[in-house]
Amino acid sequence: MQNSTREQIITAADDLFYRQGFEQTSFANIAEAVGISRGNFYYHFKTKDEILKTVIQRRLANTRDMLDQWEAESSGPVERIRSFVRILIGNRGKIMRHGCPVGTLCAELAKLEHLQRDAANEVMTLFRTWLHRQFVALGHEADADALAMHLLARSQGIALVANAYQDSSFVDAEVEQLLDWLDACVAQSTHAE
């Protein structure tokens, strides 16, 4: 059931919500993208809230998988945090075109005061708590959450400005600074021991 209609709808909605925004994407858009009628769409999802909730759940699951994979692949917390920073490089093109999928959805749902706002924030919280854990493993028990929030904010700012100016060299320069900042964090933690 990988290519079931329901899965196709979720995939198309996920993509359109990212590229056009949630409010700007209509049932007709999604149905057209999948190649089905609006009536059939309604058979699978009764309300727009429901499809949004499902898309967010998928993003949560995908994010958890990605973070788990980094946890399994990378040898230590420093390399794991570097994996996070390097999303900005790997998704450079998409980010310049449409911004960060996490940040833009949170910002839009906040402005709409939408019911699913907290659910969208949870995707960001997934990164927040994961980063928190990595900084704790790095020896920053006391300020682990502050460091995680700092890194989140830096990434979001880079994505937003890169999206506005469509500037890829800016992303590269900022990522390098972030990696330097991370090295300084490591040095500070080993120094404190």
Added chain:
Amino acid sequence: MQNSTREQIITAADDLFYRQGFEQTSFANIAEAVGISRGNFYYHFKTKDEILKTVIQRRLANTRDMLDQWEAESSGPVERIRSFVRILIGNRGKIMRHGCPVGTLCAELAKLEHLQRDAANEVMTLFRTWLHRQFVALGHEADADALAMHLLARSQGIALVANAYQDSSFVDAEVEQLLDWLDACVAQSTHAE
């Protein structure tokens, strides 16, 4: 003609675009906020593009005034840049509720691929070039634009995350870090002489 209907419309639209977003704000919303009929509204602004363009022009003018005032009031570039950073403190409440007015509009119009996207970006560019000038005055001729962009991105990131989590202590902590970063910039430039 300070309180003319046209001025009232622009003020109401500016506020509603900020709080609800551009796309989510209808002519009816603005007309109701001003207390006039939709027909009268159309007498002053023929299209939604036109009202958006006017609102952005007002924001550009207001931003220029603010930057000019900082230029006149503050004694040197460091204190001027500090004024920029402190917007995050002064507008803490509004930013937590609705995000940064500059960044959220740029992000929304980018996602809509709206005609006025470049105009919205210009507000951000106003800060960018102003900050650029301050960093040049600080002795950072070579990397003035990179520093300006860095500061822009940091501010935008702080605003976005603060908006998502409605966390004011996070804003305070990050602003303090920004001011430290600025001091380090000053030290580096005086050291290089």
Added chain:
DNA sequence: TAAAGCATAGGACGATCGTCCTATTCGGTC
């Protein structure tokens, strides 16, 4: 083959959108 249920198509519905048109009112001028 008949029955049953899932999946799909197509359109109707009320509401709201941006836009536009037409009266009507108001304020100042000969």
Added chain:
DNA sequence: GACCGAATAGGACGATCGTCCTATGCTTTA
């Protein structure tokens, strides 16, 4: 007091929105 342009009100318009209903296939099961 007649006149005229600016300002305002109210509603009509086509389109699109989310939602919902119904009829028609398609597939499986007895």
